[in-house]
Amino acid sequence: MSEHGGGAYSRRTSCRLCGGESLDPVLSLGPAPLANSFLTSVAEFSREPSYPLDLVLCTACGLAQIPDVIKPEVLFRHYLYLSGTSTTMAAHNAGYAQEVVELLHLAPNDLVVEIASNDGSLLSHFRQYGVRTLGIEPARNIATLARHRGIQTVAEFFEPSLATQIRATEGPARAILGNNVLAHVDDPTTFLRGAVDLLAVDGMVIVEVPLLRPLVEETRYDTIYHEHLSYFSVTALMALCEQVGLRVCRLEHQAVHGGSIRLFAGHVEQYPAHVIEAVQEAAAEQEAGMTSLERLSAFADDVASHRSALREMLSSLRDQGASVAAYGAPAKGNTLLNYCDIGPALVSYTVDRSPLKVGTYTPGMHLQVREVTALEQEPPDYVLILAWNFAEEIMAQLSEYHHQGGKFILPLPTPTIL
Ligand SMILES: [Zn+2]
Known part of the structure; x- marks a missing residue:
């Protein structure tokens, strides 16, 4: 580890999972600003920091x-x-809560803990089942929102000492949920060890992480950004579970966020072996080259080609006098915009449904984030869908716009006009 950027970041020289020291470069998307650091004023543009990606x-x-x-x-x-x-x-959250309650036969007063619980929207779906819920969310502004909707929330980073403290006051947890958090921590082994400490004998740790294979095979490089430190394969997840005394007991593929896996794991004493689906999936990953430098280098070539194709499409639309606005201001949109160098000269503005983002500027490319109604007030000829994992929902919402001749651009895996 060496410190850089005035102590704002450090660069690892060894693997965060196995400690191995042979880290081979695959792809460079930076330097890039933080994908979620939206700017609130023009004055901030000139002092915006960026980091290697x-x-x-x-x-x-x-x-x-x-x-x-x-x-x-x-x-x-x-x-x-x-x-x-x-x-x-x-809808995803409602189904998720019901599944966990049924699978674990949760009874009233059983404890469900969610790590990185955000605004409590998933935990709120558990309340109708009468279970106790506890959220852990280090973003203080968002933890406050969760508390306002009645979800008890600890505004701290999850670590083994916090797990011990919660177990002492609340008892062991029957279910510990972590959606899109395992890939965000620098030391996933210590993180998961904390979860094991808090877990009841018959409990399950349930994590959702985006998988490497769809990212590579469908060129979803925009999901690479600084928050997202690990790009897990099932192979790596099984190795991680082994390190902390967990076994994979169930595996489900999720369409949300573009190719995630929901992994259920219990104490090794309860499960003598990993479930067969996990073993098979890991074997298929090896076959598909997910742990090979050669395959990942081919992916890097696909990424470079995608950049050229998208820039070419947008430049030619601009040259024809067509207007383009974007839909969504997700973190991944910022990786895409920054890497492809798509700023206000190619895309006039973007819109987002989150009131916290409206009125800000996207990091790096500084597209103004406006309310969704801007698309009606100032309809562009094309809408570039940055939040492509919600493309169906967005296109349904904009059916009137489409009806009146507006067109959509889906950026990935190949830029396509609909
Ligand atoms: Zn390693």
Whole structure:
């Protein structure tokens, strides 16, 4: 580890999973600003910091990862992503809560803990079942929102000492949920060890992480950004579970966020072996080259070609006099815009449903974030869908716009006009 950027980040020289020291470069998308650091005024443009954004592969264990670690205090203390803003996510959360309650036969007063609980929108779906819920959310502004909706929330980073403290006051947890958090921590082993300490004998740790394979095979490089430190394969997840005394007992693929996996794990004493689906999936990953430098280098070539194709499409639309606005201001949109160098000269503005983002500017490219109604007031000829994982929902919402001749651009995996 060496410190850079006035102590704002450090660069790892060893693998965060196995400690191996052979980290081979795969792809460089930076330097880039933090994908969630939206700017609130034009005055901030000139002093916006940026950081390296490199993807490397540990050839010892096969974990693809970002070696440059931004201090969590810089990244997560004031966070603008509100999980409650999308209706797709709300339906996802309702189904998720019901599944966990049924699978674990949760009874009233059983404890469900969610790590990185955001505004409490997932935990709120558990309340109708009478279970106790506790959220852990280090972004203080968002923890406050969760408390306002009645979800008890601890505004701290999750670590083993906090796990011990919660167990002492609340008892062991039957279910510990972590959606899109395991990939965000610099030391996933210590993190998961904390979860194991808090877990009841018959409990389950349930984590959702985006998988490397769809990212590579569908060129979803925009999901690479500083918050997202590890790009897990099932192979790497099984190795991680082994390190902390957990076994994978169930595996489900999720369409949300573009190719995630929901992994259920219990204490090794309860599960003699990993479930067969996990073993098979890991074997298929090896076959598909997910732990090979050669395959990942081919992915890097695809990324470079995608950049050229998208820039060419937008430049030619501009030259024809067509107007383009974007939909969504997700973190991944900022990786895409910055890497492809798409600013106000190619895309006039973007819109977002999160009231916390409206009125800000996107990091790096400084597109103004406006209310969704801007698309009616100042309709562009094309809408570039940055939040492509919600494309169906967005296109349904804009059916009137489409009806009147407006067109959509889906940026990935190949830029396409609909
Ligand atoms: Zn490794």
